[in-house]
Amino acid sequence: MHSLDLAVIVGYLLLILIVGYRSARRVKDARDFFLAGRSLTWWVIGLSIIGSNIDTNSYVGASGNAYNIGIAQANFEWIGAIPAMIVASLIFIPLYWRAGVYSIPEYLGLRYSQPVRVIAATIVSVFSVFAMGVAMWALALVLQTYLGWPIWLSILVSGGVVGLYSISGGLAAIAFTDALQVGIMFACGLVIVVLGFTELGGATNFITSLVTTNPDHLSAYLSADHPESPWPGVILGLGIVLSPAYWIGSQAILQRSLGARSQWDASAAMMFAAFAKTLVPLLIVFPGLLALVLKANIEYPDMALPWVIKNVLPVGLSGLMFVAVIAALQSSIDSTINATSLMITRDIRHVLIKSHDSTQDLRVGRWLAFVLLVCAMIMANFIGELGGIFMVLQTGLSLFQGPMLALLLQGALTQSATPAAGLWTLVSGVVIAGVLLLFEMHIFYVAFVSFCYAMAALWLISRFTPGLSAEALATLTYRPFLRSQSFAPVDAQSLDLAQPASSNSNSASMPKTTAKGQGND
Amino acid sequence: MIEWLQSLPTEWANYISMLLFLALAVFTLSIPSKAIFAGLLKPKTWQDIRYWALLLITIQVAIYVVFQRV
Incomplete structure (x- = not known):
């Protein structure tokens, strides 16, 4: 050189x-x-x-x-x-x-x-x-x-x-x-x-x-x-x-x-x-x-x-x-x-x-x-x-990206996705992607099929399980077409662990969750 | 659906891509400005990222028009 x-x-x-x-x-x-x-x-x-x-x-x-x-x-x-x-x-x-x-x-x-x-x-x-x-x-x-x-x-x-x-x-x-x-x-x-x-x-x-x-x-x-x-x-x-x-x-x-x-x-x-x-x-x-x-x-x-x-x-x-x-x-x-x-x-x-x-x-x-x-x-x-570990890595990524995307899409864009449905969809979606990989399907198609499954499963299970309160969903879902939707930023510190949500002055605009096990931590 | 797509000529991939981008443009235009300018006290026109998105989409459509199978 x-x-x-x-x-x-x-x-x-x-x-x-x-x-x-x-x-x-x-x-x-x-x-x-x-x-x-x-x-x-x-x-x-x-x-x-x-x-x-x-x-x-x-x-x-x-x-x-x-x-x-x-x-x-x-x-x-x-x-x-x-x-x-x-x-x-x-x-x-x-x-x-x-x-x-x-x-x-x-x-x-x-x-x-x-x-x-x-x-x-x-x-x-x-x-x-x-x-x-x-x-x-x-x-x-x-x-x-x-x-x-x-x-x-x-x-x-x-x-x-x-x-x-x-x-x-x-x-x-x-x-x-x-x-x-x-x-x-x-x-x-x-x-x-x-x-x-x-x-x-x-x-x-x-x-x-x-x-x-x-x-x-x-x-x-x-x-x-x-x-x-x-x-x-x-x-x-x-x-x-x-x-x-x-x-x-x-x-x-x-x-x-x-x-x-x-x-x-x-x-x-x-x-x-x-x-x-x-x-x-x-x-x-x-x-x-x-x-x-x-x-x-x-x-x-x-x-x-x-x-x-x-x-x-x-x-x-x-x-x-x-x-x-x-x-x-x-x-x-x-x-x-x-x-x-x-x-x-x-x-x-x-x-x-x-x-x-x-x-x-x-x-x-x-x-x-x-x-x-x-x-x-x-x-x-x-x-x-x-x-070939790099290929193994890419294949591994295709295991969970479909289910994760489904959770993010329905979680952010709909009010209907529920906590129980999220958990079951994530776990079963990864298992299904794994089975598809065993059948030597191309990773692009594995991702697509597991995503379609996860979208359907999340929707279906959510029909029969309890969801979050409307108040909690207000900050966690995207609804720009609603007149009442607030776009005010939430103070990041208000969600920090050292400052519990309930004790913060900005709590009115924070995500409040009511389902069991919810909350920032 | 996958098999049906596989039966289409390759040029259709470009047309489908262009359609996807056009649908994205329609969605972008439908977003209200209050969602774009949230938190800005005196928003300026250049800060409207919907225009940024439309410019990007135009470039992408042009790319898929140019790089078609001949």
């Missing part, structure tokens, strides 16, 4: 450590650590959302997939993201923000019951630890490939850097470093586009070369019998189930929205992120197509992006692009650490151990973040030996 590239990498690492240190000085309590003191502005949150969203699979895997299947890979960023992001921005984020919750499981706990909250938080936390291990391993692989470091040293260094700023600075540090990282990613992506077109003599030559040899590579959809990307599966599974489940239910993504300084900032951030998301294919799909047109001599499709970095970018910029790849991986790991730590601290610990001392949340949250990071670093050492 050229010394200029190395200087760029060292400069980047120093910069994010400084940003993390500055944010750490402002962390005084759990609200600062988990929600950045509810101080984040829309553009920081928006960039941070994209930073957390672009992960290993997106950056390296998607370029490889684009090399194979062409622009159809971009559906993960378009039909597989934008509609759900718009709906999240207009409906769900305002609802979560007004409810004053710290997490999506906490909302499910308020809307349904505490068992639903604990089950949802446990499932997501377990998968998050695996996901962190995979991301850490991928990060170590990148460092090993470019710098020649051994895997264990790469894991130690990358884990140390991520841990330093995310454990000390909390969500604020994560959001600001993510924003910085996304800025670098887009700058590098645009440079690749410009240099790629320049090398081929313009965009027209690029398109002509591409479609001459690969006529389907500029088609947004591939045939219904395509093994990797059948179009009905993309629309039904990805567009209608997996994508909304992710954009309205992912704690790692939505946590920064819950840390917005106002409801408008929370909503606008997701819409801004959607604009950035539209351009993401330039970063992750174009390099794959460029490698194809330039007839890259690569062994595997996943080597498309590394080939472009090495052969298209000049010295200095290749270091910056290397930084962008590190940044993409780091921003996913840091968000998952904070989100998982939050869910274990509040959604599991508060409910199961009945620990209602929120002053301990900061200490517990930081220790948990450290433990999770160490677990991920240990796991990362063994991921390579386990082979």
